[in-house]
Amino acid sequence: MPRIAIIGGSGVYDPKLLQNIREEFVNTPYGKVRVKIGEYDGEEIAFLARHGEGHSVPPHKINYRANIWALYELGVERILSTSAVGSLNEAMKPGDFVVLDQLLDFTKTRHYTFYDGDESPHDRKFVAHVDFTDPYCPELRKALITAAKELGFDYHPTGTYACMEGPRFETRAEIRALKILGADVVGMTQCPEAALARELEICYASVAIVTNFAAGISRDKLTHTEVVELMAKKSEEIKYLLMKSIRYIPKERHCACKDALKGATGD
Ligand SMILES: O=P(O)(O)O[C@H]1O[C@H](CO)[C@@H](O)[C@H]1O
Numbered sequence: 001m002p003r004i005a006i007i008g009g010s011g012v013y014d015p016k017l018l019q020n021i022r023e024e025f026v027n028t029p030y031g032k033v034r035v036k037i038g039e040y041d042g043e044e045i046a047f048l049a050r051h052g053e054g055h056s057v058p059p060h061k062i063n064y065r066a067n068i069w070a071l072y073e074l075g076v077e078r079i080l081s082t083s084a085v086g087s088l089n090e091a092m093k094p095g096d097f098v099v100l101d102q103l104l105d106f107t108k109t110r111h112y113t114f115y116d117g118d119e120s121p122h123d124r125k126f127v128a129h130v131d132f133t134d135p136y137c138p139e140l141r142k143a144l145i146t147a148a149k150e151l152g153f154d155y156h157p158t159g160t161y162a163c164m165e166g167p168r169f170e171t172r173a174e175i176r177a178l179k180i181l182g183a184d185v186v187g188m189t190q191c192p193e194a195a196l197a198r199e200l201e202i203c204y205a206s207v208a209i210v211t212n213f214a215a216g217i218s219r220d221k222l223t224h225t226e227v228v229e230l231m232a233k234k235s236e237e238i239k240y241l242l243m244k245s246i247r248y249i250p251k252e253r254h255c256a257c258k259d260a261l262k263g264a265t266g267d
């Protein structure tokens with residue numbers, strides 16, 4: 001039973017670090033999910049391509065609830081993910097790794113919770129308001145930071161991620177506004193993915209890879225091609241970072257993530 005899962009974002013479509021990979025289709029109340037399960041360092045790791053293997057699912061159409069529920073069903077307690085981002089912070093340049101610690105959610109049309117009261121398609125038919133002060137698991141963040149430092153990568157131990165609806169990239173004015181609001185990087189997939197993990201008391205952290213300077217900061221036209229090309233160049237480093245981070249994940253959880261529902265339902 002995999003305790004740890006990796007969600008690969010743009011440019012991270014196959015679990016290069018795993019051996020003896022098998023494929024499982026997990027049925028969830030939100031739909032069926034294809035998960036690869038393999039071995040690394042003597043333990044089972046689940047891998048899920050956020051956009052599907054051929055990047056066929058755009059960010060605003062990803063079935064985030066099915067994805068996170070499927071990992072929960074498999075027994076996953078810890079999720080590490082990758083996110084390709086644009087940078088608003090001149091100190092965070094293309095190729096840098098950013099261990100996210102904060103989020104701003106500007107998405108519009110997504111499904112944000114598992115807890116829809118009587119409408120929930122499962123037996124959790126209650127209302128829940130989870131604490132999200134710190135959206136990322138401190139223990140997973142520490143593992144990513146320690147690994148990045150040890151590998152000598154260009155990394156930033158904190159970063160605020162603004163999640164836009166997409167699938168278009170941002171306007172110059174939107175980036176100007178996000179900068180005033182304190183965002184360091186911008187993407188399209190951390191919301192609701194991070195919050196849904198918290199709702200199922202799963203630890204979640206994401207390492208963002210800067211693929212470009214954001215609209216209005218970059219002098220060039222923004223393209224998904226550039227994103228995928230940079231991610232391809234960084235694929236080995238991303239693999240090593242994930243492999244080394246996994247080794248630093250404590251076996252026991254002492255973070256608040258595992259008790260996220262305590263007090264959230266009012267009981
Ligand atoms: O966040 P990931 O899945 O890495 O994808 C990023 O890359 C795409 C834009 O090129 C957007 O979907 C953005 O969110």
Ligand SMILES: Nc1nc2[nH]cnc2c(=O)[nH]1
Nearest residue numbers: 084085086186187188214
């Ligand atoms: N929203 C958004 N996502 C990205 N992913 C990679 N670069 C970008 C960007 O500039 N904006």
